[in-house]
Amino acid sequence: MEIKTEQDWKDIVHRCFRCGYCKFTHEFSDYNCPSYKKHLFETYSTGGRLWLIYGIISGEIPWSQGVANVIYACSTCGNCTENCRFEKFNDFLVDIIEAARAEAVANGFCPEKQKALIERIENQTMFNPYGELNSDNDDLKKEYNLPDEAEWVYFIGCTSNYRQKNLRDATLRFLKKTNIDFTLIDEHCCCSPVMRTGQINSVKDFINYNINQINKTGAKKIITSCAGCYRTLKKDWLKYGFDYGFQVFHTVELVKKLLDDGKIKFNSEYNKTVTYHDPCHLGRHMNLYEIPREVYKSIPGIDFKEMKRNRENAWCCGAGGGVKIGYPEWSLEISKERLDEAKLTGASVISSVCPFCRTNLTDANNKYNMGFEVIDLVEILDELELEISD
Numbered sequence: 001m002e003i004k005t006e007q008d009w010k011d012i013v014h015r016c017f018r019c020g021y022c023k024f025t026h027e028f029s030d031y032n033c034p035s036y037k038k039h040l041f042e043t044y045s046t047g048g049r050l051w052l053i054y055g056i057i058s059g060e061i062p063w064s065q066g067v068a069n070v071i072y073a074c075s076t077c078g079n080c081t082e083n084c085r086f087e088k089f090n091d092f093l094v095d096i097i098e099a100a101r102a103e104a105v106a107n108g109f110c111p112e113k114q115k116a117l118i119e120r121i122e123n124q125t126m127f128n129p130y131g132e133l134n135s136d137n138d139d140l141k142k143e144y145n146l147p148d149e150a151e152w153v154y155f156i157g158c159t160s161n162y163r164q165k166n167l168r169d170a171t172l173r174f175l176k177k178t179n180i181d182f183t184l185i186d187e188h189c190c191c192s193p194v195m196r197t198g199q200i201n202s203v204k205d206f207i208n209y210n211i212n213q214i215n216k217t218g219a220k221k222i223i224t225s226c227a228g229c230y231r232t233l234k235k236d237w238l239k240y241g242f243d244y245g246f247q248v249f250h251t252v253e254l255v256k257k258l259l260d261d262g263k264i265k266f267n268s269e270y271n272k273t274v275t276y277h278d279p280c281h282l283g284r285h286m287n288l289y290e291i292p293r294e295v296y297k298s299i300p301g302i303d304f305k306e307m308k309r310n311r312e313n314a315w316c317c318g319a320g321g322g323v324k325i326g327y328p329e330w331s332l333e334i335s336k337e338r339l340d341e342a343k344l345t346g347a348s349v350i351s352s353v354c355p356f357c358r359t360n361l362t363d364a365n366n367k368y369n370m371g372f373e374v375i376d377l378v379e380i381l382d383e384l385e386l387e388i389s390d
Contacts, residue, residue, distance in 0.1 A: 076321035101198025157226035227354035269301025279354035335364035
């Protein structure tokens with residue numbers, strides 16, 4: 001089954017029988033749901049939220065701003081999907097919450113802070129959630145001497161292009177050094193932020209625009225350094241009915257293939273103790289856990305340490321699902337818990353493969369004076385000497 005219509009999720013939301021696994025991981029004797037851990041009230045667990053949604057569907061609970069706030073107080077990290085024991089239902093928990101948010105928007109109850117996302121993205125001078133003037137990436141194409149047509153398109157993503165430019169530039173340098181035939185497009189937001197917050201009226205127009213821009217280049221492969229863009233392009237664009245003719249890769253997948261094929265070799269060391277944070281959109285949402293670890297462990301000199309909660313049980317960075325913009329202080333509290341866990345590994349570096357994770361972990365690191373170096377994997381690779389083979 002795939003949730004494509006309103007009726008799809010309304011037909012299955014009642015199946016939750018509130019066993020409680022969605023809010024507590026017995027393996028670690030700790031809460032697995034950031035929302036429930038914050039509020040300690042049943043309605044803020046996934047099971048409670050589903051029953052709230054069922055009450056709205058049945059007409060027993062009317063829409064209100066308070067109801068909407070409960071539905072939005074969730075980072076959609078997906079930890080509940082890993083711990084729910086109801087097979088063939090657990091895969092749709094996040095989808096149901098996102099669908100309910102679309103209902104909230106349709107009924108006029110989208111929280112004010114999240115509304116800023118769609119207002120900025122639909123602004124004809126911006127097309128991004130940060131309120132920045134749109135960059136058509138022509139300056140970057142000239143700086144890196146990129147062609148109009150190529151085998152690959154590097155889909156930068158809004159966070160890297162407007163907030164994490166070091167990550168963007170490190171990716172560009174890596175692609176150039178490894179002789180990847182790539183180019184850039186005048187990209188507009190992939191629409192992940194508005195999909196997660198239920199503001200979906202313009203989504204198809206944005207997808208269509210980006211696909212047309214990609215098709216102009218003749219590219220058959222797309223690469224992105226953003227876990228959110230990766231999930232959105234590879235999964236959500238298809239869910240919205242777009243049958244495009246290219247493959248989508250995360251940067252870490254390309255790095256792993258280049259290593260496996262003997263195309264690159266690391267000729268210098270990275271002598272630091274590093275722990276890896278699994279991005280929700282790459283891990284639980286797309287089941288990509290081992291490839292990043294294999295790349296980190298291939299770096300000479302690195303002392304790689306795992307946090308207690310990792311892979312499918314990794315604690316969220318706190319930035320997703322509209323939480324960063326809607327509940328900024330709570331977002332940093334979630335991130336601090338992740339940094340506290342990283343401290344126990346003895347690592348001086350916390351690294352990830354998502355610019356949104358990098359942003360929130362950095363913000364919490366600075367606010368709480370945690371003393372970490374927060375850096376993306378691509379930025380680590382940018383510091384290494386590479387031996388390139390044809």
